[in-house]
Amino acid sequence: MRVAVAESGTAFDRRLIVPMVLGSVLNPINSSMIAVALVPIGLALGALPSETAWLVSALYLATATGQPVVGRLVDRYGPRRLYLAGSALVGLAGLIGLLAPNLGVLIVSRVLLGLGTCAGYPAAMYLIRRGKDSPGGVLTALAVSAQTIVVVGPTLGGLLIGAAGWRAIFAVNVPLALACVVFGLLRLPRFDGAAPETPLDFLGIALFAGTLTALMLYLMDPAAGDLWLLGVMALCAAGFAWREMRAPDPFLDLRVFGGNAPLIATYGRALLAQTASYAILYGFTQWLEAGRGLSAAHAGLVLLPMSLFAIVISTVTGRRAAYRGKLIVGGLGQLVVSVLMLTLDSGSPLWLPVLLTLICGLPQGLNGLANQSALYYQADPARIGAASGLLRTFSYLGAMVSSAATGVFFKHGADTAGLHGLAIFLSVVAALMLVMTLADRSLSRVGRTP
Structure with a gap:
């Protein structure tokens, strides 16, 4: 049986905030900087856009699969070793990317980056869960830091590329990883529990990875000829369920998840929220350039109000426990954004897409933080690492659903007709999220009762 690093009920050590934030932003900074480096x-490497797209997909796939796995390891062995190992792997991946002779090696670097960045967020949630203090401020710090990195990531990437070439966006991981290792060694508590008596559920992990990999590979480029991937997913999923119901110490205890409908609902809302979020970040941005005729720089400026407003909203509302109200406002905001998208065309005045992105700051600033905070209270404390990692998995699944939808509606180019089709799809997504939130009365009690 796992023994906590610090007894539940002890005060949260504020010195942990720096390594927690540093570790949790490694993933968003590598997700956002690559956007300006693909071209x-x-x-430089003579690769087609369809080939360089794997630099994005490889990190998503590795992270979505690895987050709950590393989270489970955090639950069993404490955050320190996993945090330090993940940080070291990020540094190694940065060096490989810096020296990569071809695209294949560069993709390997991105896979290692995805795996290495898996430890930061589950480790942070584990440490927060050990304290008696209200987690609102710390959870807000994690959310705001990630949102800030998403805002400045492309700009930072552009500056690094302008100063030292595209390899600099890989090299920057070396000093970041070194900082994580130093702060981790100095401040993260040592695990003082007994070693787990039961072996790690390797078969369950393998079947989970197979299920998720097959699903995400299909979502990357859905086509009738690739339906066999869904068959592989179904077989792996059935085997995973069979294994987890019988394992003495399962990787993901499906019996716990099966009896925790509020937590499952949070995962569903996270998927829907991130589907809408990534569709705006990537699909709407493509239309701004191809359909509205803006340059890449101007399109980035149009999106800036959304990101800045999201940071303000998260900061102002982060400590408030009205999670159901936040998600309702976030869902309504996304619905308004989707309706506004239906009014856009190539001749729309510039203030209209700027207004749209500003309103989009509401769901961006509310949904992610509210779902993260709800999970903090809904998850089994003994499995908070795996549960929080799985939240990131559902977020990346949302990203893949968004990518698939964007590919369908922009099949013939990012034109206005495609944007309107995407807007109808996002309206359905927003409506589903609203229905799920309104139906989930348990959200009103989250954070208020033991």
Whole structure:
């Protein structure tokens, strides 16, 4: 049986905030900087856009699969060792990317980056769960830091590329990883519990990875000829369920999840929220450039109000426990954004897409933080690492659903007709999220009762 690093009920050590934030932003900074590097990488290595797209997908796939796995390891062995190992792997991946001779090696670097960045967020949630203090401020710090990195990531990436070439966005991981290792060694508590008596559920992990990999590979480029991937997913999922119901110490205890409908609902809302979020970040941005005729720089400026407003909203509301109200406002905001998208065309005045992105700051600032905070209270404390990692998995599944939808509606280019089709799809997504939130009365009690 696992023994906590610090007894539940002890005060949260504020010195942990720096390594927690540093570790949790490694993933968003590598997710956002790559956006401005795909074109120069393709030119330098002679790769087509369809090939460089794997630099994005590889990190998503590795992270979505690895987050709950590393989270479970955090639950069993404490955060310190996993945090330090993940940080070291990020540094190694940065060096490989810096020296990569071809695209294949560069993709390997991105896979290692995805795996290495898996430890930061589950480790942070584990440490927060050990304290008696209200987690609102710390959870807000995690959310705001990630949102800030998403805002500045492309700009930072552009500056690094302009100063030292595209390899600099890989090299920057070396000093970041070194900082994580130093702060981790100095401040993260040592695990003082007994070693787990039962072996790690390797078969369950393998079947889970197979299920998720097959699903995400299909979502990357859905086609009738690839339906066999869904068959593989179904077989792995059935085997995973069979294994987890019989394992003495399962990787994901499906019996716990099966009896925790509020937590399952949080995962569903996270998927829907991130589907809408990534569709705006990538699909709407493509239309701004191809359909509205803006340059890449101007399109980025149009999105800036959304990101800045989201940071303000998260900061102002982070300590408030009205999670159901936040999600309702976030869902309504996303519905309004989707309706506004239906009014856009190539001749729309510039203030209209700017207004749209500003309103989009509401769901961006409310949904992610509210779902993260709800999970903190809904998850089994003994499995908070795996549960929080799985939240990130559902977020990345949302990203893949968004990518698939964008590919369908922009099949013939990012034109206005495609944008309107995407807007109808996002309206359905927003409506589903609203229905799930309104139906979940348990959200009103989250954070208020033991």
